[in-house]
Amino acid sequence: MAPAVECRAVSKAFVLRTNRQYLFKERVLGMVRPHLRETRQLFWALQQISFEVHPGEMIGIIGPNGAGKTTLLRIIAGIFRATTGSVHVRGRIAPLLGLGVGFHPELTGRENIYLGASVFGFTTREIRGLERSIIAFAELDRFIDVAAKNYSSGMQVRLGFSIALEVKPDIFLIDEVLSAGDEHFQRKCLARLEAERQAGRTFLVATHNLQFAEEWCDRVGLLMGARLDALGPPRDVVRHYRERVSSDEAAATPTVLP
Amino acid sequence: MIEFAERMATADTADRLKTAPLRGVFAYRTLLKYLVLKEIKVKSRGTYLGVAWTLMNPLFTIVVYFVLFHYIFRIQIPDFLAFFLLGFLMWVFFSRAITGAATCIVENDSMIKRSMIPLEILPITVVLYHLFHHVIAVSIALPFMFALWGAKMSWHVLWAVVVLTAFAGFTLAVSLWLATTGVFFRDTRDILEVAMPVLFWATPIFYSTDMAPPVLRPVLQANPLSSFIGVMRAAVVEGRAPGAVQVGVMTTWLVLTLTSGIWVFMRYQPRFAEEA
Numbered sequence: 001m002a003p004a005v006e007c008r009a010v011s012k013a014f015v016l017r018t019n020r021q022y023l024f025k026e027r028v029l030g031m032v033r034p035h036l037r038e039t040r041q042l043f044w045a046l047q048q049i050s051f052e053v054h055p056g057e058m059i060g061i062i063g064p065n066g067a068g069k070t071t072l073l074r075i076i077a078g079i080f081r082a083t084t085g086s087v088h089v090r091g092r093i094a095p096l097l098g099l100g101v102g103f104h105p106e107l108t109g110r111e112n113i114y115l116g117a118s119v120f121g122f123t124t125r126e127i128r129g130l131e132r133s134i135i136a137f138a139e140l141d142r143f144i145d146v147a148a149k150n151y152s153s154g155m156q157v158r159l160g161f162s163i164a165l166e167v168k169p170d171i172f173l174i175d176e177v178l179s180a181g182d183e184h185f186q187r188k189c190l191a192r193l194e195a196e197r198q199a200g201r202t203f204l205v206a207t208h209n210l211q212f213a214e215e216w217c218d219r220v221g222l223l224m225g226a227r228l229d230a231l232g233p234p235r236d237v238v239r240h241y242r243e244r245v246s247s248d249e250a251a252a253t254p255t256v257l258p
Numbered sequence: 259m260i261e262f263a264e265r266m267a268t269a270d271t272a273d274r275l276k277t278a279p280l281r282g283v284f285a286y287r288t289l290l291k292y293l294v295l296k297e298i299k300v301k302s303r304g305t306y307l308g309v310a311w312t313l314m315n316p317l318f319t320i321v322v323y324f325v326l327f328h329y330i331f332r333i334q335i336p337d338f339l340a341f342f343l344l345g346f347l348m349w350v351f352f353s354r355a356i357t358g359a360a361t362c363i364v365e366n367d368s369m370i371k372r373s374m375i376p377l378e379i380l381p382i383t384v385v386l387y388h389l390f391h392h393v394i395a396v397s398i399a400l401p402f403m404f405a406l407w408g409a410k411m412s413w414h415v416l417w418a419v420v421v422l423t424a425f426a427g428f429t430l431a432v433s434l435w436l437a438t439t440g441v442f443f444r445d446t447r448d449i450l451e452v453a454m455p456v457l458f459w460a461t462p463i464f465y466s467t468d469m470a471p472p473v474l475r476p477v478l479q480a481n482p483l484s485s486f487i488g489v490m491r492a493a494v495v496e497g498r499a500p501g502a503v504q505v506g507v508m509t510t511w512l513v514l515t516l517t518s519g520i521w522v523f524m525r526y527q528p529r530f531a532e533e534a
Binding site for chain 2: 014023024025074077078079080081093095097098101102104106107111114115118119120121122123124127
């Protein structure tokens with residue numbers, strides 16, 4: 001079967017600018033004052049990333065902060081473009097790179113459902129059909145016509161997550177949003193996730209939750225230093241990651257003198 | 259220079275790097291609707307007069323300008339109130355829309371970085387939001403113009419719909435240009451604030467180009483705004499069909515700016531998510 005997501009030698013360079021020249025004014029000044037001129041450096045956020053995700057598979061992506069997890073998901077979603085290499089995607093993608101994208105605090109929960117769901121490309125009629133189950137899953141029946149600015153952060157996140165669950169794409173790109181809400185809601189989310197998985201959807205999950213990676217994912221990829229350091233059975237990759245982190249910490253700890 | 263690999267995604271969802279501008283907007287037409295509604299609701303909610311506030315502001319300015327130019331400078335233009343009001347309302351729409359568009363990408367960076375929406379939705383939202391107010395303002399003003407202020411009612415007033423559509427297209431074109439430059443030069447808005455008053459007085463709003471000395475006339479006529487305002491005035495105030503040349507110039511401006519605006523926006527929008 002053809003892979004759902006296929007990354008071939010994907011690299012991403014960001015241009016790091018010191019003295020970033022945001023203004024026309026600064027460009028003009030830079031012509032006469034060399035020390036104000038912008039200097040540029042290439043920063044490779046991802047280097048030669050190649051892997052395939054098979055349909056129905058759940059792949060976890062772990063790694064330290066700044067390793068390029070979010071950047072990789074953004075490239076697959078087409079939000080950023082790869083500097084070199086290519087990405088093939090087969091099927092509809094839903095990027096969950098944050099919950100409640102498009103929400104506005106002045107709008108009510110219900111209005112935010114319509115706005116938030118239309119970000120995923122739903123039409124009004126479709127949203128009307130989903131509205132009830134979104135509200136029910138978020139457990140916000142009593143507060144749905146209250147302005148979202150009066151919601152607790154947990155309530156906002158629940159609403160965002162409930163919308164995302166209705167998207168029913170072929171491929172989910174998830175960036176650290178599974179730790180939403182309290183324990184009760186999390187358990188509900190995981191149950192729902194399992195159901196979505198049974199329905200044959202493909203998942204790419206960037207997470208810091210190693211326990212989740214071990215227990216839920218079919219395979220885990222470790223991003224470290226912009227490279228795909230390992231990709232394989234969850235237990236092995238997580239152990240490998242833990243060992244690397246502890247050996248790095250040991251190297252960084254100064255020896256205590258007697 | 260970095261070589262960018264060509265992506266070959268087969269996603270059905272609007273992939274920002276591939277989708278043609280019109281197809282993307284159509285696929286996300288519901289989002290467009292709710293974004294415009296959001297702007298209207300957010301601006302008016304919690305205020306006593308709601309949408310009326312956005313209309314009050316020009317109203318006061320209109321009174322001041324009218325007294326100033328009609329009674330003090332005594333401009334000799336027949337039906338002066340209708341003459342200048344029409345042009346002034348068009349100016350208010352144009353200037354508010356393009357100033358808003360200059361920052362629309364940067365202000366929505368969190369949405370841009372976390373979703374796959376086609377980015378041209380954002381400047382279109384700004385233009386439609388201000389068009390909404392413009393249509394309300396013009397529909398309030400029109401009955402007064404015909405009943406009290408000497409505008410000549412005729413079938414040619416239907417031209418107003420054509421001109422308004424063309425003018426909205428032109429405003430969108432300028433908005434696309436400014437939205438693009440606004441990402442890479444953050445002082446676009448500051449520059450606009452300096453440039454807009456100059457453009458205001460260089461546009462025949464309180465005067466007609468015929469009143470200017472012959473040397474200045476070509477300069478004033480080169481301003482695309484004067485061609486749109488001129489056609490609108492002919493149809494609504496003078497009650498006659500606009501001249502073929504006038505309409506030709508207007509159409510040329512529309513086509514030139516809109517094609518270049520769409521081109522420049524689509525050319526640079528793959529970089530917006532990173533730069534915003």
